[in-house]
Amino acid sequence: MALNHLMHPRNVYKNRPPDFRVLAEKYPDFRQYATFAPDGKVSLDFHNSDAVRCLTEKLLKEDFKLDVILPVDALVPRIPQRLDYILLVQDLLNASNLYDNVLGIDIGTGPSCVYPLLGAKHCKWNFCATEVNEESVAVALKNVEKNQMNDKITIFQGDESTFFKEIFKAYPDKIFSFSMCNPPFFNKEECEERFQRSDKSDFKNNPNASNTPRAPPSSATVARNSELWVHGGEVDFVTRMIHESALYPSKVQLYTSMIGKKMSISPLKKVLEEYKNLIYATHCIAQGRTKRWVLVWTFNPTIKVNSRLANKTLSFSKNKDDVISFFCQICKWANVEVSKHSSGYLICFIPSSKMLSFKPWKTKKRKNDNNEVPKKFMKIHSPNTQDRAEINSNISDKNNADSQLSVTEVTVNQPQLVDAKNIRLVVNKNANSSSQLNVEFFNNDMAGFRWLESLINYVNGNPNIFPK
Ligand SMILES: C[S@@+](CC[C@H](N)C(=O)[O-])C[C@H]1O[C@@H](n2cnc3c(N)ncnc32)[C@H](O)[C@@H]1O
16 A cells, blocks of 8 residues: 655645656656556656666756665665655754754765765765765765765775764864764575575565565666665664764764665664663654555753644743752652763663562542642652661651541552553653753553652652652
């Protein structure tokens, strides 16, 4: 089923698919691949790799004024899909107010140099790109030259052992806005199953492929070895990229990589989870019959990994000179890990196990009491006996002191059932208030926010915990 309705709203091809009739009338070399039906329809045989390459050249020329050499033995980039990835990155940069002087990295740019050329032309970005295949580097350089982009795009001969090191060495003082990558998706065995070797010992689609996790692509794929496979496949490749990114947490604002297979996402999330000072998200991009995913991560909590995050406020009962430090103190008391970024933003990391052992309690309102709003409290199941005794006695003292709150009227909220994933919330100062903090989170991480809110309510209701 065509997935074009899922394309990015700003993708020029979303509501205006390529018009083969116009292209066939304008370009004789494209015309040779077109089929003209008596009803006036013009179609293209997507199983013919020359036809697909010719179409891509024409789209780049017609829609982006780019003149690009696409070698016959190399992967032909599908432009609508490449544009979707670029537009996603643009949305994320915009969400973080990174509009100006955008400098990106493209890992594995290929001979087409498609991301830097499209990004430079369509979004006015600058790029550093790497590529391990020497022939591809040579063609990429020609493509940059041919389109007079030498001042916007720099190509590096890449090295299999590292992704970023050479670029960072060449630009020690630069902070890059983002990095992107379309990695080789397969390992060697998967590749040999899905594709046939061509005469040059490169690959093209294998129409008889059987044990593939997904149906073979509906259009022709011809590619160089390094474009399709790498030891360990994309999981290994992107795992290495994540680990290397952690060595340079502040060199790139937003690290990203395309993921070709849905089953790769889960092991990669596990790798990202290893870093507590990291925030990540996955996005889906779709075009034609193909779905891909983009993994996005950052070590900078001021950077958005999703342009549509929920935003809520935590309120403290009294104004605080330094509400952030007070919040950190509370988290320390509750054994919640917080990492503080130089910007002052915090990443609050709540393991799901903690949420189950730290149960929110809520008081029921008496039927015939006055109209005061009931207060919420937490009952703490801490492994530390002293903590537990102290906190629970605080609750009892509070209950005895306040006639509205009797122990018999306390009900326990069922602990929120969260799956075995950890929750990360980004906490920062509310510019207009010294008694409020802003919290940003994914909608499906609401349980994490509720948990934090309960904790703050408990502290608000128990001044003895942090006496002045
Ligand atoms: C799937 S192709 C993508 C090409 C192009 N970016 C595109 O989207 O059409 C992957 C590219 O990554 C390159 N590559 C593989 N390992 C690399 C590495 N360690 N560093 C840089 N490039 C690498 C391959 O040679 C290949 O050109």
